[in-house]
Amino acid sequence: MSKLTLISFALCPFVQRAVIALKEKNVPFDVVYIDLANKPQWFLDISPLGKVPVLKVPRDRQEDAVVFESAVILEYLEETAPGVKLHPADPLERAQHRAWIEYGSAVLGDLYRFGSAKTATDLDGARQTLLQKFTRLEQTVVGPFFAGEKFSYVDAVFAPAFRQLDAVETVTDTGLLDAFPKVSDWRKALAARPSVKEAVPADFVDLYLLRLRGHEALVLKAAA
The missing domain is CATH 3.40.30.10 (Glutaredoxin)
Known part of the structure; x- marks a missing residue:
């Protein structure tokens, strides 16, 4: 190629x-x-x-x-692309993974609302929506990655979402994953993956927090 x-x-x-x-x-x-x-x-x-x-x-x-x-x-x-395949070989499993990729996009949308919320009502609403989605993920994730030992496209999709959460939690504790041990372990496994580490510039956290502060994000007020 x-x-x-x-x-x-x-x-x-x-x-x-x-x-x-x-x-x-x-x-x-x-x-x-x-x-x-x-x-x-x-x-x-x-x-x-x-x-x-x-x-x-x-x-x-x-x-x-x-x-x-x-x-x-x-x-x-x-x-x-040659080399490793990131979708399951089985057509049904592949379709299920594609569906969870869409779910990951929905989680990103919820995280955007969580990070840009300016009022307590909006912040709590986004929090409750995320908790509902993490509840479903807790019931689904196999570990250490989404479907077990093999890294997949679902993992590639959720890693950037968890990275946003990681960035916020450098300055304030969101508590979003406190009740979800399997999702928390998955998040850690993804953060340690070399491809995930190298997917952003070195100053990503600073840039992301700067963006949230520009939106006057309420989630960061406690850290102000």
Whole structure:
């Protein structure tokens, strides 16, 4: 496979999914960071939705192809990249994993609401929604990874969500996972994975907390 280029934004959890997959599959790639608040025209020209991640795929004697949307990028890598497979071989298990990937996207949405809440009502509402989702995950996770010993795309999807929680908990205790030992162990196993560690810039925590403070996030008020 020719060297790929991933168009990225430093804080985007959906980009992290693609980076984790590329590293798990040992696929060489370059990263180009952009500012989503000031998108360059060249990016808008190749990104139909104006979002990251975007994967540029070289083609012989042709213009580079573009693949967008993180779930599609993961599927493309699964079909084309050599080495380890990150989806189960069984069609039913593979379908179930894809469903849990969607669940992971919903958790990210809930975490965004939790992190951007400005009122106690909004913060508590987001907290209760997350607790409900973690309850279901506690009943499902096998350990040490989602489905057992083998790292999968579901793990690649949830790792960026837990990373956001890790960042917040460098300054204040959320208590979100206190009642969920299996999910807590899963979170730790993901945080220790080399591909997960290397999926963000070194200053990710500072950048993420700066963003939350810019949103006047209530969850950080206790740490102010």
